[in-house]
Each structure stands twice: as structure tokens, then as C-alpha cells.
Amino acid sequence: MPRTGLLQLSMLAAILVPVAASAETTIVVSSWAPPTHTINANVWPAWAGMVEKATGGRVRVKIEYGLAPPPAQFDIILDGAADATWMFHGYNPGRFVATQLVELPGNTAGAEAVSAAYWQVHERYLSAADEHRGVKLIGLTAHGPGHLHTREPVAALDEVEGLKIRVGGGVSSDIAERLGIIGVNVPAPQVYETVASGVADGVLMPMETKQSFRLAEVAPYTLELPGGFYNGSFAFIMNQDTFDSLSPEDQEALMSVSGIELSKLAGRAWEKADEEGVEFAIGEGNTFTLADEAVIAEFRDRTEDIRQTVIERIDGLGIDAEAALADLQALSAHPD
Incomplete structure (x- = not known):
């Protein structure tokens, strides 16, 4: 060439x-x-x-x-x-x-199983x-179960009435209303300064936020419920x-x-x-209180109508919400 x-x-x-x-x-x-x-x-x-x-x-x-x-x-x-x-x-x-x-409380399966079930449902x-x-x-x-993290110790639901608690919206806002909580709506990146400044007395968030959003510093007391107060979608x-x-x-x-x-x-x-958040918070001297049977029963009594409210909202979209919820629970409990 x-x-x-x-x-x-x-x-x-x-x-x-x-x-x-x-x-x-x-x-x-x-x-x-x-x-x-x-x-x-x-x-x-x-x-x-x-x-x-x-x-x-x-x-x-x-x-x-x-x-x-x-x-x-x-x-x-x-x-x-x-x-x-x-x-x-x-x-x-x-x-x-x-x-x-998926935000309804009470699902005790892990976040991986719930997330997989959520996609399928x-x-x-x-x-x-x-x-x-x-x-x-x-x-x-x-995310994992959302729990109550506060500036001061809380062991009973009557102690949260009137408190200003950060909520993310959705079902968590419904839960807060039933518990007599004054909801403070701010995005997650603002929770540290919101609690540190006293604008809020605490937050409803999962355990991982103890570390990721530094809640261990400003909300060292946690009230845990089996399955959480809510789940985040x-x-x-x-x-x-x-x-x-x-x-x-x-x-x-x-x-x-x-x-x-x-x-x-x-x-x-x-x-x-969540596991790392708990370990971190323990290292920081945080206190965790597992709700006793009386608190669990009271929570269910005060929030039992939320399930039906959510079912009706979703039914209004032309979806069989009861069937969807049953599938979500079954798939979460028995993942592939």
C-alpha cells in the first residue's frame, strides 16, 4: 500500500x-x-x-x-x-x-425480605x-423499623403526648397524630440541627440514623417497638x-x-x-428501652384504625389492598 x-x-x-x-x-x-x-x-x-x-x-x-x-x-x-x-x-x-x-407498622421481617417482597407486590x-x-x-x-429517639427518656406512650417529634410523612404522620405527637416535618439531613436546637424533642427514624445522621449525639434515648412504629418507603x-x-x-x-x-x-x-447504628450508639452511651407488653398493646389500640385507613386509600386506586397486604406479609415472612 x-x-x-x-x-x-x-x-x-x-x-x-x-x-x-x-x-x-x-x-x-x-x-x-x-x-x-x-x-x-x-x-x-x-x-x-x-x-x-x-x-x-x-x-x-x-x-x-x-x-x-x-x-x-x-x-x-x-x-x-x-x-x-x-x-x-x-x-x-x-x-x-x-x-x-409497606409503611404500616408490625412487620417484623428484616429489611431485605421486606424490600424483596415490596418489589414483588x-x-x-x-x-x-x-x-x-x-x-x-x-x-x-x-428501611428497618422506625423507632422513637428522644432528647429525654421515654418509656410510656402517655409521655410522648405533646412532644414535638420529627416525622417523615406518610404513615409515620398518621402514627404521630394518633399518639398525640406534634409532628415536625423536615427532611432527614436536617434532623440533627432540628433536635439539637430544640425545635424537635426527638425523631421517628430507624436505628441506622444514630450514626448516619448523628442522632446518638442529640437523641440518646430510644423507645423500641417490635416491628417499629412505622417503616419507610x-x-x-x-x-x-x-x-x-x-x-x-x-x-x-x-x-x-x-x-x-x-x-x-x-x-x-x-x-x-441498623446493626452498626446500634453498636455505635451503645458506644456513645445511648439508652435503649424495649416497649413492654402494656405499651405494645396500647400502641396497637391507638393506631389500629390506620391499617384500615391505608387499605381504603389504596382500594380507592382500584387495587385490592387486602390481597396486596396479605402477599406482602407472606412474602416477607417466607422470602425466596
């Missing part, structure tokens, strides 16, 4: 190599908790590795912080300001109703409400256009490590984080 031909081929190769390298897709994840929080430190990195492996390196994941406050996460994904996020349903009152099914029942319309749902999870979502821009092969690969797999991954992380 003439030298000029070789030169032309070399130039063409030099042009094509950068094009091929830029063909990979980077999914920008918007996150809102501290980088040390288990979702950011463990779940997103693990999922990123799974996605990269499943797609042969064609799809990668990058986490960005501070793109929007927690209540705005759904909308920034809907608008395309970021490609993916995790969101707490309770921050959007009235927007998510079917998801309240959503696929079978709750998806009919189409509450995540406009975005691609890639996972669902419920979260979704992992993607911008629909971003998902659609992937090749069919990469869409299938991404979903093969999402759905129930991502849900279980998050559930395992919550469980481990």
Missing part, C-alpha cells in the same frame, strides 16, 4: 478511537444523604459495579451531591436534571398512596396505580429518556441487576446499617 494510504488509515483510526471511547453512557445519580450513608457508601457503588459488569463497561454510574433537596428528587429525574436517584415517598404527600402499604398489584409515571422505576426498598428511579437511550441489550442488562436485585441489595444495606 502506498505510504499516503497508510497515513490516511492512521489518521482515520486516530479519529475513530475517541468516538468509540465516548460511546459509553454515564448515569448521573443525584443523592441527598451524606456520602457516608449506607445508600451512598454501599448501595450505589455496588449497583454501579453490577451495571458496569452486566453491560460490559458500556454503562457507568457517577454520584453527584447537592443537586436538589430530598423532596425534589422525583422532579429532577422527571425533568432530566439528573439520570437517577433514590427518593423517600413520604416527602411528597398526596403523590404516593399505594406505597403506604408492587409488580403484582401496586403498579396499577402508576404512581411513578414519567420515570423508570428500577427498585423499591423499605423508598424508590430508585431513572429518567425515562436516559433509560430509553440505552440499547435494548443494555436496558435488559441494567434491569437484570435492578428490580428485585437492587431492592434486596438496599434491604441488606439497611439491615447492616
Whole structure:
């Protein structure tokens, strides 16, 4: 081949190599908790590795912080300001109703089992409400049982009446109302200063927050209920256009490590984080009080109508809520 031909081929190769390298897709994840929080430190990195492996390196994941406050996460994904996020349903009152099914207290299964069951029940029942319309749902999870963490000791429910307690919304707000609590609605990243400043007397949150949101420092007393006062519902979502821009092969690969797999991954992380949160709080000298039978019975009496209220809300969406709840409980108790 003439030298000029070789030169032309070399130039063409030099042009094509950068094009091929830029063909990979980077999914920008918007996150809102501290980088040390288990979702950011463990779940997103693990999922990123799974996605990269499943797609042969064609799809990668990058986490960005501070793109929007927690209540705005759904909308920034809907608008395309970021490609993916995790969101707490309770921050959007009235927007998510079917998801309240998993928030009901009393499920004593672990977060991994509950999260896996949640995904399956959503696929079978709750998806009919189409509450995540406009975005691609890639996972669902419920954190561990939410307990009462306070500035001062609390051992009985009559002691919480009139207290200002941070709640996240959804069923936890219903619970607070039945217990005579004055609900303080602030996103999780603001709980430390809210309690430290005395704006709130305590919080309803899972054990992992003792460490992740530094509650061990400002709310050293915890009242525990079997199954918790409530459970928190979260979704992992993607911008629909971003998902659609992937090749069919990469869409299938991404979903093969999402759905129930991502849900279980998050559930395992919550469980481990709760254990670490308790260990950390004990090391900080925190006090844990397990509710006695009288407190448990009183809690059930004062909140028993919430179950029916949630059932009726979901029935109103055209979903058989009783069947969905029965499946959620059965699948949680006997995971695959």
C-alpha cells in the first residue's frame, strides 16, 4: 500500500478511537444523604459495579451531591436534571398512596425480605396505580423499623403526648397524630440541627440514623417497638429518556441487576446499617428501652384504625389492598 494510504488509515483510526471511547453512557445519580450513608457508601457503588459488569463497561454510574433537596428528587429525574436517584415517598404527600402499604407498622421481617417482597407486590398489584409515571422505576426498598429517639427518656406512650417529634410523612404522620405527637416535618439531613436546637424533642427514624445522621449525639434515648412504629418507603428511579437511550441489550442488562436485585441489595444495606447504628450508639452511651407488653398493646389500640385507613386509600386506586397486604406479609415472612 502506498505510504499516503497508510497515513490516511492512521489518521482515520486516530479519529475513530475517541468516538468509540465516548460511546459509553454515564448515569448521573443525584443523592441527598451524606456520602457516608449506607445508600451512598454501599448501595450505589455496588449497583454501579453490577451495571458496569452486566453491560460490559458500556454503562457507568457517577454520584453527584447537592443537586436538589430530598423532596425534589422525583422532579429532577422527571425533568432530566439528573439520570437517577433514590427518593423517600413520604416527602411528597398526596403523590404516593399505594406505597403506604409497606409503611404500616408490625412487620417484623428484616429489611431485605421486606424490600424483596415490596418489589414483588408492587409488580403484582401496586403498579396499577402508576404512581411513578414519567420515570423508570428500577427498585423499591423499605428501611428497618422506625423507632422513637428522644432528647429525654421515654418509656410510656402517655409521655410522648405533646412532644414535638420529627416525622417523615406518610404513615409515620398518621402514627404521630394518633399518639398525640406534634409532628415536625423536615427532611432527614436536617434532623440533627432540628433536635439539637430544640425545635424537635426527638425523631421517628430507624436505628441506622444514630450514626448516619448523628442522632446518638442529640437523641440518646430510644423507645423500641417490635416491628417499629412505622417503616419507610423508598424508590430508585431513572429518567425515562436516559433509560430509553440505552440499547435494548443494555436496558435488559441494567434491569437484570435492578428490580428485585437492587431492592434486596438496599434491604441488606439497611439491615447492616441498623446493626452498626446500634453498636455505635451503645458506644456513645445511648439508652435503649424495649416497649413492654402494656405499651405494645396500647400502641396497637391507638393506631389500629390506620391499617384500615391505608387499605381504603389504596382500594380507592382500584387495587385490592387486602390481597396486596396479605402477599406482602407472606412474602416477607417466607422470602425466596
